[in-house]
Amino acid sequence: MLKGKKFKGGAPVPHYKHTSDKETVKMDVPDRVVIPMLQHIGAPCLPAVKKGDSVKVGQVVGTSEKFVSAPIHSSVSGIVKNVSPMLYPGGFFVPTVEIEADGEQSVHESVKPPQFKGKAEFLEALKGSGLVGLGGAGFPSHIKLSPPPGKNIDILIINGAECEPFITSDYREVMENSWNIISGINIIMELLEIDKVLIGIEDNKPGALKELENVAATSDKINVVSLKSLYPQGAEKMLIYALTGRKVPPGKLPLDIGVIVMNVNSISFIAEFVKTGMPLIKKRVTVDGSAVRNPSNAEVLIGTTLGEVFEFCGGFSRPVRKVLMGGPMMGISQYSMETSVVKHTNALLAFDEKDAVLAEEGACIRCGRCVAACPMNLLPLDLSRIVENECFEELTRYNVNDCIECGCCSYSCPSKRYLVQSIRLGKEKVRAMKS
Numbered sequence: 001m002l003k004g005k006k007f008k009g010g011a012p013v014p015h016y017k018h019t020s021d022k023e024t025v026k027m028d029v030p031d032r033v034v035i036p037m038l039q040h041i042g043a044p045c046l047p048a049v050k051k052g053d054s055v056k057v058g059q060v061v062g063t064s065e066k067f068v069s070a071p072i073h074s075s076v077s078g079i080v081k082n083v084s085p086m087l088y089p090g091g092f093f094v095p096t097v098e099i100e101a102d103g104e105q106s107v108h109e110s111v112k113p114p115q116f117k118g119k120a121e122f123l124e125a126l127k128g129s130g131l132v133g134l135g136g137a138g139f140p141s142h143i144k145l146s147p148p149p150g151k152n153i154d155i156l157i158i159n160g161a162e163c164e165p166f167i168t169s170d171y172r173e174v175m176e177n178s179w180n181i182i183s184g185i186n187i188i189m190e191l192l193e194i195d196k197v198l199i200g201i202e203d204n205k206p207g208a209l210k211e212l213e214n215v216a217a218t219s220d221k222i223n224v225v226s227l228k229s230l231y232p233q234g235a236e237k238m239l240i241y242a243l244t245g246r247k248v249p250p251g252k253l254p255l256d257i258g259v260i261v262m263n264v265n266s267i268s269f270i271a272e273f274v275k276t277g278m279p280l281i282k283k284r285v286t287v288d289g290s291a292v293r294n295p296s297n298a299e300v301l302i303g304t305t306l307g308e309v310f311e312f313c314g315g316f317s318r319p320v321r322k323v324l325m326g327g328p329m330m331g332i333s334q335y336s337m338e339t340s341v342v343k344h345t346n347a348l349l350a351f352d353e354k355d356a357v358l359a360e361e362g363a364c365i366r367c368g369r370c371v372a373a374c375p376m377n378l379l380p381l382d383l384s385r386i387v388e389n390e391c392f393e394e395l396t397r398y399n400v401n402d403c404i405e406c407g408c409c410s411y412s413c414p415s416k417r418y419l420v421q422s423i424r425l426g427k428e429k430v431r432a433m434k435s
């Protein structure tokens with residue numbers, strides 16, 4: 001088996017993959033879903049339905065004319081109860097379609113296997129599926145798969161590196177649907193005329209490596225590569241370097257160096273969509289953390305509230321102090337159980353007091369461990385000092401926008417400095433200054 005290169009920096013975070021051997025369990029249809037009109041990077045959608053409308057499974061409930069966007073579909077059949085701003089997992093309010101489910105799960109007439117001839121028609125169909133990057137980024141897939149003229153893509157990378165602690169959603173996709181992954185790869189290889197595919201998986205997942213090696217043996221164009229199990233191996237730039245030795249220059253995209261990266265769940269969805277025509281209406285979500293009674297991988301309809309998902313996993317065994325959407329390194333804290341699962345939700349974690357407590361910050365001892373840990377060659381201690389001193393204009397000179405917010409700096413700091421938190425704030429300030 002091929003072995004990947006080691007990227008610079010990183011952090012040896014614990015794995016805590018308690019749910020890796022747990023088969024996905026399908027959650028029942030909830031009584032209601034709340035579907036925010038923002039489920040991707042790019043322009044939010046406008047609601048395409050109004051209060052009182054009947055909707056069916058797979059029906060479009062949100063669209064946008066903007067280039068970078070993706071339509072949003074109903075995950076249930078029922079009646080639209082409300083269209084109003086509601087709390088989004090990101091902590092702000094966005095227009096949201098609330099649907100009371102009728103339990104019938106009647107499928108909308110538009111849902112049928114797509115008919116397409118060639119790349120352009122396929123991408124149009126894929127746009128209609130609402131697919132966005134399912135690894136957590138949420139970038140619309142039909143755009144990722146449309147490199148502009150002059151950009152020659154010679155490698156398709158499939159990201160099976162799931163490096164955040166606790167999360168096993170991608171791993172379960174490999175173990176349960178490996179043939180879908182290969183068929184999705186074949187579809188994209190043929191349409192985009194790509195002759196080389198590299199599937200990257202870390203060496204702490206021998207089951208997934210073996211499973212994919214078996215199915216990839218059907219093609220001499222597809223290779224499975226074993227990667228060092230080190231956080232953030234699954235981050236796009238680290239993965240590309242580990243698999244190809246190519247580096248994405250600052251401010252550039254993978255397609256600028258001839259690469260497209262897709263998550264295992266996204267590529268698998270493509271195969272399923274081509275077979276059934278069902279748009280993106282459900283997600284596998286790893287539910288774990290010290291306060292969760294039955295850690296599981298749950299297949300959840302998009303729009304299901306966090307409270308219902310935790311309830312499905314046995315509720316809480318002890319008082320909850322912190323809830324995260326995503327992993328402990330990059331996840332976003334939630335402060336309401338009324339927010340809902342969106343397209344890029346891959347984990348919900350709930351922690352008790354002991355695990356939620358944030359250590360007190362000490363003084364910087366200038367040990368340089370944060371610099372050594374930064375996979376983006378940044379100077380986290382300087383960036384955070386600049387933010388503390390509110391000299392935000394200086395941040396660009398220190399390449400603050402290259403920060404991928406992986407948290408390796410904070411994790412490695414012996415003084416427990418809140419480095420990534422202040423760098424995030426600095427990035428926000430720079431964004432605000434530009435707008």
Ligand code: SF4
Pocket residue numbers: 363364365366367368369370371380381412413414415416417419
């Ligand atoms: S790791 Fe922490 S203590 Fe060491 S230089 Fe960086 S900020 Fe300072």
Ligand code: SF4
Pocket residue numbers: 373374375376377378379380402403404405406407408409410419420423
């Ligand atoms: S500065 Fe940004 S990219 Fe570098 S380690 Fe910290 S969070 Fe990660």
